[in-house]
Amino acid sequence: MNKHLLGGTARAFRRRRRRRRRRGDMPSEPPIAGHRRATGRTAGGAALGSFRTCPIDCSEPATAWWGTGVPVQCCIAICAVARNGDDEPWMAGIGAGTVFSFNFDGGAAQCSEQIYVRYQICHDIEEEPMFDPAWPHLHLVYDLGSAGATFDLLQKDGTFDLLLKFIGSSSLDTKVGKKYFDHTFIVKLLELFDSEDPRERDCLKTILHRIYGKFMVHRPFIRKAVTNIFYHFVFETDRHNGIAELLEVFGSVISGFALPLKEEHKIFLWRVLIPLHKPKLVGLYLQQLTYCVTQFVEKEPKLASSVILGLLRYWPITISQKEVMFLSEIEEVLEATNTVEFQKCMVPLFRRIAQCINSSHFQVAERALFMWNNDRIIILVAQNRQAIMPIVTPALEENIQNHWNVSVLNLTTNVKKMLSEMDEELFSACLAAHNEDEEIRALLEGKRRLAWELLESAAAFQPVTGNTAVLVSR
Template sequence: MIKQIFGKLPRKPSKSSHNDSNGDGGVHDNSSLNSALGPNSLNNSKSGSASSKPSNSSRSNNGPLNSHSSTSNKSNHGKKTASLASQAGPISASGVYEALPSFRDVPSSEKQNLFLKKLSLCYVVFDFSDPSKNLREKEIKRQTLLELVDYISSVSSKFNEVAMQEVTRMVAANLFRTFPSPNHDSKILEMYDMEDEEPAMDPAWPHLQIVYELLLRFVVSPETDAKLAKRYVDHPFVLKLLDLFDSDDQREREYLKTILHRIYGKFMVHRPFIRKAINNIFYRFIFETEKHNGIAELLEILGSIINGFALPLKEEHKLFLVRALIPLHKPKCVSMYHQQLSYCITQFVEKDFKLADTVIRGLLKYWPVTNSSKEVMFLGELEEVLEATQTAEFQRCMVPLFRQIGRCLNSLHFQ
């Protein structure tokens, strides 16, 4: 009897249907935006579209985001964007990797969706250590990247947040990687003679170059709204870019120099953070490792930044001169970046002539004792600083200055 009564009572809806009715499925899909998307899903997205339509999931595997997804993305961007740079990693090639239609072959209304699909296709990172491996797939990806560059350059409407997120995720998957850490104790002398070595060439450069070009076009594009993009080109993203300055490949460092400079110019909110992050790289280089491949490029960026400092100089900027730039004369490999360092130092003195005494005394503090070629560089920099020095500042430091010049004149290397 009791069983019959219970059997007539309405059953409680299942947990899964309850979640779907409240849109919680979109939250789960948002978290999956940071997960790996395999190439198989590109081929299955069309065949599985019929089964996925009734669902409330925010996104099919690699298809376009629907309106529910964009709303969810906007409401949750503060929770997830900070980890994009750290969580987005390369996806190895497995399964079928097929090219997508060209932008010319689809109507304008479908180009945005195709753009997102092409970005997803480029998440896959191939192994370039074996030149004969995945030749067809590598060429498909290269052509897709070139199409993406052209699309970003020619697009005439503002990028929405979904597109910005996908661009930064694809860039992170392809570019952000860890370089092997050398034994610094045994590498210092080698680094000092790096000018005589053959430049290192990354075998993956055919793809890396286009990804860098895509990122550069995205940053400088007038259709990229800095107020929105700062949520995706955020502090972790900038730190990962700065880590890449230690690349052995000079071509990569040149692209990074241009991109970071453009980011500094466009994203004003990031400027103090970028300067502080560069300071930290200098501190570690000076006082711990004395090994970093990108000091010259970072100094070149700073030379342009210092040139734009407003007067009077902030105390923060003066501390940067005293704590970072002047101690950069200490490492044995200073010849690798001395030209850029000298320019930064001279910029400070030209901005504020009262800093001349501080700079000259700093040069005297790190004056080389046994390295004659390094001494010649210091003399050249000293000459440039003295040209911008006023009489009052010169008189403050002239006694120790002329003592050092006298020692140079008495040197066995003097000609």
């Protein structure tokens, strides 16, 4: 530790504090007891006492309270004691119960609410992230990396999170810790995931993952609480900033599920993960969502058909970019799908793919045609070509005749050639059947047009009397 740097910085803080107190800009607060000289329980009590009385008013501009230096000194004092002391009761009891209850309940929540009102945040997919003005204080609670660079309080071989110091400490007994990291603490922690600041959400993600791994008794409650957040997002508000981070945590949780999967976990897939494809902003968390879904399919391949049918149920019709995302996810799921499960959903699936091939939006058509470059999909198609070729061949032929995009036309020609080489006789039969259907359709269209022309000509010679309807010819 660089004592001279720390001492000079502390003296500058005290001078600025005295000047502000004389001007009346700052309420009189007792200075932090010399935490560099105090050790053990004395230093811990002094630091925690100062932290509880730390005068932070988030309604004022950030510089008004951050410039006082009091929040910095409070956090640094606690960090120094937490780093140098091995007092188990202090870390497990007072630390988790006193320090973080203040910061999560009193500091971050109030600041986040006021920032939301002040800036009237818009949740459009193109909106840039909002950075919390209170982050300099929260950063000392979440992440001590910058503090270590400034005050040299940390060891050179790494940085430490203040809260993770308690959660990951070997001296923290889970029997003691679960009294303070209780359900109320977890609920308030999850509420902070709606923060606009991505730096805060990233810290919260790591903290939640550690809590889930260390306190096994809270795992069912955490899963239930996060599920309720997903329900609220999908079916009520359609607004939440931390869905991607929560899904990232659950991705590692799902990878640790034991086999065979419990019914509770399958219900989570069907009732939570699949409906999460419904919101318009699914692109913000699709990568994490796809990972969670594929983890289920890889662990239990029997779920593949239900996953694909669920995606088809929520398939976007009018949002082309979302349709491209769905095609990418379908391809990843098919890579982990066996033949038996594929046969359960192949007909509705390739009907949808055929419609995407005929899409007038060239990106949708291109993405659907690119799926035929996947070796696993080609194997599945070859094994079930008797059912798939009659569905896909008309779409390819219609593209060649009518599509406007040159790139789509070239890809369509390549796929058509691939299917012809796969089974030339079957492809020729499908093509002939398509041509016959087109001739029949053209004939029926001609008969329908002729019937309307006869009706129009007959109506033209009828006298108009009373309330008789009149057919106006074009």
